Amino acid sequence: MTIEPGRPARMKYVLFDVDGTLIDAVSNQRRVWGTWAERYGLEAEKVYQVALRTRPMETFAQVAADRDPRQCLATLHELEDEDVRSGVYAAFDGATELLQGLPLGSWALVTSNYEHRVRGRFLRTGLPLPGVIVDAAAVEEGKPSPVPYLRAAEQLGAEPGDCLVIEDAPSGVRSGLRAGMTVWGVNTTVAVDGVHRHFVSLREAVPHILAFASGPGGDIAA
Structure with missing residues (x-):
């Protein structure tokens, strides 16, 4: 130039x-989504694979369509904030x-x-x-x-x-x-x-x- x-x-x-x-943050994200899935009685690995490809609200629509998405998001935010405080x-x-x-x-x-x-x-x-x-x-x-x-x-x-x-x-x-x-x-x-x-x-x-x-x-x- x-x-x-x-x-x-x-x-x-x-x-x-x-x-x-x-x-x-891969292990952190996997752990957070795994804990989230357990709270909703879902298979952790299946949820995580969807979460890798979509934004949270889209993830909820695919894996927990019968749940309140606002509550799903609130739970996820709670887990993510805790991970920032205590995760490695x-x-x-x-x-x-x-x-x-x-x-x-x-x-x-x-x-x-x-x-x-x-x-x-x-x-x-x-x-x-x-x-x-x-x-x-x-x-x-x-x-x-x-x-x-x-x-x-x-x-x-x-x-x-x-x-x-x-x-x-x-x-x-x-x-x-x-x-x-x-x-x-x-x-x-x-x-x-x-x-x-x-x-x-x-x-x-x-x-x-x-x-x-x-x-x-x-x-x-x-």
Whole structure:
């Protein structure tokens, strides 16, 4: 990329999913949904497999259609909040180095969870928090809608074309792509359909993400 003399380089931005991308929460999610299923007399593994593919209200409609969805959600929130307080969490290798190495104001979190839980998990793992967190309460349409990532870009003052999305899940990948952003997949053995670049681990992706964030000439190739 050629920069005209006297024209400042356009800033690059990185937008992160949280669970499965920066924080390893698979065992926590499985345990929470398992406990939820037991309370409703359902088979834990079947419920968890549905929950992996759908948002909570959609999960309830499929596995507990005869139950009050508001009560189902209240129970799930209770279990998730308790897990944030007492569960064991770990940041993926490279997460701390990556987030501490990004320029101030150049990154955000975009999660289908709620901000208070994200803050709790980051506090437990020692990860730094950004100024912008777009959570489930901040948008009416969640992933795979482009709205969450577009909202984060807006709050950062960024153009979608200047944003890199880091995701591990198909719905998040679709969300980033529909927002018109570059999308890289991490922490999966097989690349999610549509990603511009795939890394088996976050650690492998760290130097490339930092290079992207450094601005024009950064590492954006597939």
